[in-house]
Amino acid sequence: MAPSGSRSIKRSCQTVLYWIPVIFISLIVAWSYYAYVVQLCIESIKNLGEQIVYLLAYHVIFILFTWAYWQTIFTKPMNPLKEFHLSYSDKELLEKEERGESQQEVFRRIAKDLPIYTRTMSGAIRFCDRCQLVKPDRCHHCSVCDKCILKMDHHCPWVNNCVGFSNYKFFMLFLAYSLLYCLFITATDLLYFIKFWTNGLPDTQAKFHIMFLFFAASMFSVSLASLFIYHCWLVCKNRSTLEAVRAPAFRHGADKNGFSLGFSKNFRQVFGDEMKYWPLPVFSSLGDGCSFPTCLVNQDPEQLTSPGHQTPPNNTAVGESHQFPAKPLRESQSRLLNRAPSWTDTEGAEHKESQGTSNPAMAIENET
Numbered sequence: 001m002a003p004s005g006s007r008s009i010k011r012s013c014q015t016v017l018y019w020i021p022v023i024f025i026s027l028i029v030a031w032s033y034y035a036y037v038v039q040l041c042i043e044s045i046k047n048l049g050e051q052i053v054y055l056l057a058y059h060v061i062f063i064l065f066t067w068a069y070w071q072t073i074f075t076k077p078m079n080p081l082k083e084f085h086l087s088y089s090d091k092e093l094l095e096k097e098e099r100g101e102s103q104q105e106v107f108r109r110i111a112k113d114l115p116i117y118t119r120t121m122s123g124a125i126r127f128c129d130r131c132q133l134v135k136p137d138r139c140h141h142c143s144v145c146d147k148c149i150l151k152m153d154h155h156c157p158w159v160n161n162c163v164g165f166s167n168y169k170f171f172m173l174f175l176a177y178s179l180l181y182c183l184f185i186t187a188t189d190l191l192y193f194i195k196f197w198t199n200g201l202p203d204t205q206a207k208f209h210i211m212f213l214f215f216a217a218s219m220f221s222v223s224l225a226s227l228f229i230y231h232c233w234l235v236c237k238n239r240s241t242l243e244a245v246r247a248p249a250f251r252h253g254a255d256k257n258g259f260s261l262g263f264s265k266n267f268r269q270v271f272g273d274e275m276k277y278w279p280l281p282v283f284s285s286l287g288d289g290c291s292f293p294t295c296l297v298n299q300d301p302e303q304l305t306s307p308g309h310q311t312p313p314n315n316t317a318v319g320e321s322h323q324f325p326a327k328p329l330r331e332s333q334s335r336l337l338n339r340a341p342s343w344t345d346t347e348g349a350e351h352k353e354s355q356g357t358s359n360p361a362m363a364i365e366n367e368t
Contacts, residue, residue: 018157022073029065035213036185039205039213044201058188065174072161072174075167076166077142077166078165080139085133114134115136116136121249123249128141131147135148136289138150138165139151139290140152140242149164151168151292152242153241169270174281175231176228179224179225185214189210190214238261258294261295269287
């Protein structure tokens with residue numbers, strides 16, 4: 001009973017600690033709302049028209065920002081489908097086999113009908129011992145959540161959640177609206193900050209709030225801008241933070257552009273086909289999170305004839321297309337996967353980039 005009780009206390013303490021960054025951000029946002037709405041707009045701005053315009057614009061941005069933040073925090077990360085989990089008989093068989101090639105034979109038999117194209121760096125089937133499943137492409141095990149997360153990007157302490165397939169769009173909108181929120185406050189607060197700084201206005205309680213609000217918004221703008229630009233680059237390249245740090249490996253070797261399908265298609269894979277949903281924190285990403293079109297399986301004709309392009313050996317991309325069908329496990333509601341052949345369009349095709357060191361990730365990672 002004692003060990004069980006100590007583990008329960010430890011988990012409770014960890015839960016509280018994990019929520020501290022979220023509580024901190026929430027308090028900062030709550031204070032900024034009070035400082036901007038009450039101290040700046042109501043107490044300091046005397047022009048009624050200016051008050052109305054500032055308050056209306058502020059509340060539109062504030063609602064979108066908090067909505068996106070809420071969705072990023074409370075959207076549960078998606079886990080692999082049951083088809084990727086080992087059956088009871090497979091688990092028994094693995095227990096009997098010694099680690100090594102014999103176990104890989106079991107994994108290959110299990111994975112032969114799954115839409116899996118990535119491998120470990122040594123060429124083996126990617127398998128999670130903790131979750132007892134064959135990992136789908138772009139899936140990784142999070143050591144904080146202790147689960148395998150579909151298209152895992154990173155575990156973000158500021159939202160106390162894994163950022164992956166189910167909430168990556170929300171995370172991008174959270175970065176965009178939080179940056180817009182800080183820039184709007186900085187721009188509209190600048191004039192009154194200067195007036196208070198030069199003693200152009202009475203020395204009231206609002207002075208502290210307005211001055212500190214300007215400094216806080218300015219500093220947050222710089223850090224948010226760098227993070228937002230980095231993730232925009234990742235979306236354009238169709239990479240996750242993990243894939244930017246360590247390129248995904250296929251049968252022919254590591255390829256950092258293995259999932260890149262051109263800017264337009266990369267963007268729509270995250271934000272969806274319908275433009276009306278792009279700015280809203282509602283799920284519109286394409287696909288099921290378990291299978292992804294690749295430029296190796298669905299080759300682009302322009303890539304095949306592009307200068308300097310090296311065609312993979314026949315026993316790689318072609319062999320994989322026979323062993324691992326590109327069709328998803330379940331009929332997806334996504335137009336992305338239902339229209340898999342359309343990924344061979346020449347629109348937005350990009351040349352293969354030479355292998356090299358990728359930019360370092362700018363987010364905290366907890367993948368094992």
